[in-house]
Amino acid sequence: MIKALHGPNAVQLELTGKLMNKHPTFPVSLIKPYSSSDKELFPLRNKPPLEIPPLEEGEEKKIVKVLKERRTRNKKEREYLVRYRNSTQEDEWLLEKDITNADKLLRRFRHERKPKE
Numbered sequence: 097m098i099k100a101l102h103g104p105n106a107v108q109l110e111l112t113g114k115l116m117n118k119h120p121t122f123p124v125s126l127i128k129p130y131s132s133s134d135k136e137l138f139p140l141r142n143k144p145p146l147e148i149p150p151l152e153e154g155e156e157k158k159i160v161k162v163l164k165e166r167r168t169r170n171k172k173e174r175e176y177l178v179r180y181r182n183s184t185q186e187d188e189w190l191l192e193k194d195i196t197n198a199d200k201l202l203r204r205f206r207h208e209r210k211p212k213e
Contacts, residue, residue, distance in 0.1 A: 098127075159195060162205035163187060176202070 099120070100108040108121050125204070135141075157180045164177040175189045178201075192198050 157181075159197065159201060162195075162201050165205070176205070 097110045098107050099110045102108060102121060105124055106121050107124055107127055109127075111118060111120050160177045160181045161179045162176045163179055166175050166177075167173070168175055168191075173191055175191055176195060177187050177189050179196060181186050192202070195201060
């Protein structure tokens with residue numbers, strides 16, 4: 097929804113959900129009128145989301161990436177927010193000792209966070 101006009105070439109939008117952290121001002125050339133989905137015009141639009149197959153019995157969840165870091169309440173240990181491969185569950189906070197392949201994953205995480213020169 098358009099919240100405000102900023103001259104003839106820009107509009108401020110009311111953003112919700114994941115987009116709330118984005119800058120709300122856009123050029124008018126990118127703005128298009130909303131039209132609801134018509135199944136005849138857009139037969140592929142309302143497809144159900146892809147289903148990720150469940151883990152087989154005995155198969156371990158594989159951690160793909162470390163996303164964030166925080167200290168525990170006692171400030172002695174660090175927890176890391178990790179993302180799993182082929183998992184429908186949300187990201188999970190784990191202690192370093194509970195992360196398989198922690199050295200490699202944490203090295204990559206710290207390298208990505210390191211400021212560029």
